[in-house]
Amino acid sequence: MTSHHAISGAILLLLSLHMGCKDDTPDPAAETPENAAGAAEAAPEAPEPAETSATPTEAAETEAAEASAKGSEAKDTGAAPAAGDEAGAEEEPASPSPGELAKKRQSERQKRLQDIYALGRSRDGESVQKLIDVMTSDEEPGIRATAIRVLGRERREELLGTVTELATSESLPVKIEAAILLYQWGEKKKALPLLEQLSKEGVALRRAFLTGRKNGKNQYDKKGKKFLRRGLDAENVYTQLDAALGLYEMGDGKKALTVFERVMKTEETFYVRMAALNYLRHLKDDKQVRGIIEIARQDLDDRVKQRATQILAEPSRKGK
Numbered sequence: 581m582t583s584h585h586a587i588s589g590a591i592l593l594l595l596s597l598h599m600g601c602k603d604d605t606p607d608p609a610a611e612t613p614e615n616a617a618g619a620a621e622a623a624p625e626a627p628e629p630a631e632t633s634a635t636p637t638e639a640a641e642t643e644a645a646e647a648s649a650k651g652s653e654a655k656d657t658g659a660a661p662a663a664g665d666e667a668g669a670e671e672e673p674a675s676p677s678p679g680e681l682a683k684k685r686q687s688e689r690q691k692r693l694q695d696i697y698a699l700g701r702s703r704d705g706e707s708v709q710k711l712i713d714v715m716t717s718d719e720e721p722g723i724r725a726t727a728i729r730v731l732g733r734e735r736r737e738e739l740l741g742t743v744t745e746l747a748t749s750e751s752l753p754v755k756i757e758a759a760i761l762l763y764q765w766g767e768k769k770k771a772l773p774l775l776e777q778l779s780k781e782g783v784a785l786r787r788a789f790l791t792g793r794k795n796g797k798n799q800y801d802k803k804g805k806k807f808l809r810r811g812l813d814a815e816n817v818y819t820q821l822d823a824a825l826g827l828y829e830m831g832d833g834k835k836a837l838t839v840f841e842r843v844m845k846t847e848e849t850f851y852v853r854m855a856a857l858n859y860l861r862h863l864k865d866d867k868q869v870r871g872i873i874e875i876a877r878q879d880l881d882d883r884v885k886q887r888a889t890q891i892l893a894e895p896s897r898k899g900k
Contacts, residue, residue, distance in 0.1 A: 693726060700730030712742050715754075725753035728761055733790075735765040747774055752783075760788040779807045782814035784822035796897070798829045805830055812839060817852055825859045833868060840872045850881040857884070861891050 676684070699711040714727040728743060744767070747758035759778060763771035771788075779785055789804025804826060811823025812835060820839050828836035843856045857876055863869040876888035 692723070696723070696727050697730050700727070700732070708738055712739070715742060715746060721751040721753045724751065725757040728754065728757040731761060733764040740765065740767070744770060747771070756783055756785075760785065763788045764790075775807065779810050782811075782816050782819050784811060784814075784816075784819040786811075786822045786826035789826065800826060800830050802830075805832070809835075817843065817847065818855065821856055821859050828863070828869075837868055837872060840869075841875065844872060844875045844879075850879075850884055853879065853881070853884050854887055857887050857891060861894075862897055864891055864894070865896050 696711070696714060699707045699714070702708070711727055715724050718724045718727070724746075728746065731739060731743075743758050743761050743765075746754050747762055747770070749755045749758065755774070756778060759771055759774040763775060775785055775788060785807050786804070789801040789807070791799045791801055793799060808823040808826040808830070809832075811819050812827070814820055814823070821843065824836040824839035827833075840856050840860060844853055847853050847856075853876065857873060860869050860873060864873060870892070873888050873892055876884050877892070879885045879888070
């Protein structure tokens with residue numbers, strides 16, 4: 581059974597990976613924390629599963645420490661500098677700070693994600709092979725998961741075999757995205773047992789059942805209702821919010837809003853309350869949803885209050 585911490589890490593990793601990257605095949609609930617700027621500002625850096633590399637901040641701090649240690653070793657040798665060395669040393673630029681290194685790595689990572697989205701849109705053989713290589717061989721599970729997700733709901737026969745294989749991956753982020761995509765591609769007999777397993781483990785699966793938009797509203801496969809109801813009882817609060825959003829949009833508003841109200845009133849962590857706001861942002865014109873957002877305007881944390889006020893002041897989204 582997948583542990584609570586592994587699921588939490590996978591969910592936060594997938595959330596963080598899709599912030600700030602434009603996707604031409606986006607989740608119709610475009611203003612959920614999966615890609616809302618407010619969630620990016622609110623949420624802490626997502627913890628990655630153990631098999632992934634260090635976060636940019638951790639890597640930057642490690643490199644800075646190593647550079648410092650090497651400098652200390654050089655001083656301890658006691659060797660006199662050669663002629664001209666002192667002048668040369670003064671001219672050398674200062675080593676990048678940990679913050680600068682982290683910013684550079686984050687920029688490089690965002691560029692890489694954008695490249696993956698471009699590969700997902702392309703249909704030429706070379707791009708397809710590059711995407712397969714990323715999906716199957718990249719060191720970071722989050723990057724492999726992104727490469728699967730960018731394919732969108734339009735079935736790709738040339739990639740079906742690869743996605744089917746990845747749906748049984750040992751990496752949770754990869755397995756989640758592959759199972760969701762199989763269901764969206766019509767491979768329901770293969771996907772449903774996998775989704776059942778993931779659902780019982782508390783994984784957020786609302787996206788699997790999205791079918792499109794009609795009259796400005798998200799549409800869902802009716803089979804998703806059972807999975808979403810189960811999600812309300814998940815240990816992970818993000819899974820609860822994700823399930824509640826889906827149920828609300830499928831017409832089961834009472835249970836869904838109870839979850840959002842509870843989070844806004846009792847959740848101690850401010851960025852979870854912020855995430856709840858972002859899930860509801862595209863529904864702010866609904867009277868009941870607006871009432872939940874109004875609760876956030878009385879929040880003890882100024883960031884949450886400001887976000888709620890900002891959402892309520894935005895133009896109407898009806899019919900969009």
